[in-house]
Amino acid sequence: MFYEYITQMAFEEFKVRRYDGGLDRARLELLERRCEVGPSQHVLLFTDTMGDPISRIRNSPMYIMLVAELNHELVGAIQGSIKVVTMKELAKVGYILGLRVSPLHRRKGIGLSLVQHLEEWFVRHQVDYAYMATEKDNTASVDLFVNKLQYVKFRTPAILVHPVRTRPLKLSSKIEIFKISEENAEYLYRRFMGLTEFFPSDIDKVLSNKLSLGTWVACDQGERCRFGHNGYFPTNWAMLSVWNSGGLFKMRIAKAPISCMMYSKASKVINKAFACFTMPALLSNIFEPFGFYFLYGVHHEGPTSGKMVRALCKYVHNMARVSEDCMMVVTEVGSYDDRVRPHIPHWRLLSCPEDLWCIKALKSEGRESFNELTRIPRTRPLFVDPREV
Template identity: 85%
Template sequence: MEFEEIKVRSYDGSLDRARLELLERRCEVGPSHVFLFSDTMGDPICRIRNSPLYIMLVAELNHELVGAIQGSIKVVTLKDLAKVGYILGLRVSPFHRRKGIGSSLVHHLEEWFVGNQVDYAYMATEKDNNASVNLFVNKLQYVKFRTPAILIHPVKSRPLKISSKVEIFKINEENAEYLYRRFMGLTEFFPADIDKVLGNKLSLGTWVACERGEHAQFGQNGNFPSNWAMLSVWNSGGLFKLRIGKAPVSCLMYSEVSKVIDKAFACFNMPTLLCSLFEPFGFYFLYGVHQEGEVSRKMVRALCRYVHNMARVDVDCKMVVTELGRYDERVRPHIPHWRMLSCLEDLWCIKALKSEHIESVNELTRIPQTKPLFVDPREV
């Protein structure tokens, strides 16, 4: 029997949607500790649709869809402004692995990046995902770049207490853009089109926290309090849902018991996720977390609790998520999260697509991280 070669082409919704959903289900087979999977609700490109420029590629073998990959392009801050391509959503059917399909998809996506004058390609994966690390680092010459933490906090049935000494207020998009460009413009991966992010319909707004009584003078004549913090909120549940893919029997039992306890004892501060464990759910993503001042960490804590309480009234939202670089470790303890659900060492890998940038990558990976990391909510 003669086999066809791997064919890589652009995604066609009218031809590929159903087959891609089947591929996603097949790719859910994984290690026992993996629980969360994304539900794109019939829109496979939802995670890149809000990017300035994007593409999805699919791989066919003998007329069967056996792989897929997504990519997006934007301009960000690294050492200087740079055009970067982000790789996500690499999927290869478990029945067709070790045939070079993943490598072929990445190579075709890199060609698309190069055709669009991209300086660097980068991707994120779990640090312990040996197959992904082996493909990108050992075979495709990507370099380990950053190890941010993904912090996840389930929404509880009762509100979290916020210090009465902290005042929280919402600012408009114009003021938020000003603050971000002024205070985070040199942050790694800060997007040049931050105005588009803040103005997106999925961005719920930007909030600032300061000492009570300092709100009226905040930003007056370019002056700011000694201690303050800010963050923005993105409704990721407006794009796709998360759901539990596999779980041990103990989780099944806990889910059922939680429902009974929640009804019998409404005063228990039970995470609402655990009361409906296997239903698709949305989540809020906190981005642009920034603080100024020696004691501003308590402002970060207050803002996170404020967003948690916002999420409580959104029946679809069961988690609040944020991602921080290693430089921000000093503020991590003040962001509510469950270690059981969180990933304390995600892995970002980067590759120079132009020869003149190879040394820049080496320099970026050699020196300790001295700047915060901006995680674009459009790529979550």
């Protein structure tokens, strides 16, 4: 049973409790619209959860949402999920996301209290580590988690965003791309990425989810017929899977650089006058709600496999073109993957070169192991679970 908590402030008190869909749904949507998030100080985004505020955690093995009330007003919210992943060894981790505090009620301890109550839920479910992600330049978030809650800065992956163009991208005739079954994808992921940081033990559940559109492999022409047979894999190949994040929620740009706005206006004119130009569809409708595809499980083998990754990204881009509302293709790669990052098409203006992941040990007996874990150099790739995007 989850108990309600009352926190006393100087002249006000707020209550933290479990989210109630019937009571809180509309108020939470309003809170979400009041809170601006974005990949940089120049771009601000609003999230439209399409009437399902817990859509981002509903696909996790275990999840919860807490809300904070002040004078019968919903002033804060936080979400958490639990799963088993690969760290140094298998560990149960709790992911913190969706921390929102109304702009009119910040600096009152609401965010701190929400995180602490979520950590208590993690502890009751035997979680080894709690972790979260935030923008590197979000000073308020970094101060809360690092300075007040003793989280440790852990990894700085890059979020790479590529707008979908109105015309298809050209694919190399020397590279063959093919879709593989869920069973074969699970085998490949467990074999080649099973030791990757944050690799989920329930990868089969991820791959079979209705939001996962499939897994594709790229290799040189002529290698497909032998790929995987009797343990054979070509010298150079790559794979990735695609998650339809637009099936959960939509994004809307609330603020953009003047350059983007000018591009948007110009692209509408050019699209009408010169249909052969390949303008990004997003920028011609910059303030309309849009969905996006998330590329996860990006893996490559071989010295020239970067071109395979690029071919796969282009292939997914062309898939996104025929989707009704997909305007972006997004992926997230760790620092170790710098050698593949140049092969992933993206726009710097919309991307985030350094997202910040912070982590905290919740079990006292694991402190020594945790200290060793945080000292491990970034020499291993990072698996970003699409359920947490």
